[in-house]
Amino acid sequence: MPLCSNCSAQIFMPRIDQHKPSLTGLICDKLCSESGVPSISQPDKIATLLESVMRHIASCGDEIRYMDVRRALAFLDKQQSFLQDCRDHLQDFLSPIQKLPNEILQCIFDECCVMNYFRVGDRRQSSTQNFRSKPALSISSVSVRWRRNALSLPSIWSRISLEWSYDQSLDYFSVACGKHQPDGQVHEKVLFALDNFLNRSKQYPLSVTMQLKDSPLIFDGSKRRLCPVVSCLMEHAHRWRTFSNNSSRLFRNTFSSLPLLEETVFVQTPGIHDLAVLGGAPKLKSLIFRCHPHNVTGFCLENLSHLELRPLESDLETLFHKFPKLISLKLVVYYSNGGHYRCPENVSLSSVLETLTVVAGHYVKSETLRDNCSVFPFFTLPSLKTIHLQRQKVGSDGNWLNFDHFVAFINRSSFKLSTLHIEGPALSDSNLVLVLILMPTLLDLTLVDTDVSLESSPITRRFIERLRVGDTFPQMLPRLYSLTLSSCSESFDDAVVIAMIQSRWCPYQYKGPVGSERGTDQWPVFAVDCLRECTIRFPNRKESELEYVYSCLKCVEQDGMRLNVSGNNDRARVELA
16 A cells, blocks of 8 residues: 555555446446356455455455544543643642742742843844843733733833844834834834833833943934934833943933932943932932942932942042042952052041942052052041941952051041941961951841962961850950851861850850860850851852761750851851761
8 A cells, every 4th residue: 555645554445446437337247147147157356346345345344444533632632631731720729839828929029030121123032032031021911811911010010121222124213114124124113012011011110221332313315313222121221210221322412300219320431410410310319330430429419318420539539528428338349469549648537438339440560559559548437436448359369458557446446337248359377356346236147258369368276266155355346247168178077066055056055165074154245146157158068067966956956046056158058966
């Protein structure tokens, strides 16, 4: 039998063509006598022909049954797919998330929809990628209930990120002119989706991020006009609450006022005229520069409470005069060999600043560093409560810059610090102890020696021993509530760490290190608060080893301390069992 070209199965071919007109006549000619009466003188021929017909009938029956099976299989496959869809829908109704009330479900939606991304001029983006890049749209397409809850949350539709790049092959004004050209359909879809998001956000304040790879001003005949998609978003500038500008092209001629703007982020250096636009933002609270701004103190923002910048020397001298209500300040300082700030004539005073973050971009060898290369001589901050000292991952490993200036800053300010976070800067354990002695009010201490050589790390046995409550040394950090230590060391004296934790859990009941037979009544009562939270991280050690070594602290955790000991890049928490 011949084979099917589609499924390679055998094609049924009848042995006898029933439509052949001479078939009946042929049989009659062979089986009938001259008188027209069938003859029985040829039984062999009759039997042979009958056997052939019977085989053909059997073949037809087999083919009929086979055809019925194939039709049945096709029907069953279709029915199975239908039942599987019904099963999936019914299981969705029984899923645990369906039991959540709408209020909690809306909170989950709000956390998941961080940003909705719109890309103009990117032809490589598929429909699936375009759909997934807008979580608010994805969530609203799951079910009727989810859509109803998503539409009741204007906040998830108000977070918009626009990425724009110019493509000469596309007609950007096909939408604006009412034309529906093939190239313009891409922008028509983006414009329709953006307008849909703006409508669903109602009058909720917008969070906008713009990344413009080219100038949005394009030619429309002899005139230069703004791209329709960008223009659509600019028309709602009066609703912007946060604005992140990832390009150096800000439209100073298109902004009249920004009455709701509270936070602005500049990723690339803005021009002086671009910064002048912020004068029309009376509610601006946070200003973040992830670049080198030009004369940031050239204008005054009296209501600004948070500022991040890479300062010039002139900025440091007039910082608190131009921004008198600063509560939080982050300075990214880049040091280089021979670079320095001159000693300020007058130290700036701020009685309201509570949080100071200093990020050092480059660390150099101490012999090539000038003595006055530091930002701390510029400030006196008596109201300071939190200090973050960080260093960027630049691959260098030098001593912490100008430690003496930092100590002088602490003594001059006389603040009551509650939080100290040191990450990255190489600092000797003796200098760290000296700093902590000057901070008796400290409640939260975090030390991370990431990207620091083992020899330069302040987390040593001697430092841990100074933290332990006992009668050997004067008590350090008596008010300590939370302690976080992260050491990249592959081995450590764990017994010293365990003894320190036990001594600070119940200082008035501490009986000494593990294995000590000294009685409770022989230990003095120390004026030290109970340590409530302790996190120890060893990214370069095995969890099985840590689990065995620190299992003796299980009783401390059961008594109430929030204890976390982890390893292997902090992938999982070690259960102290």
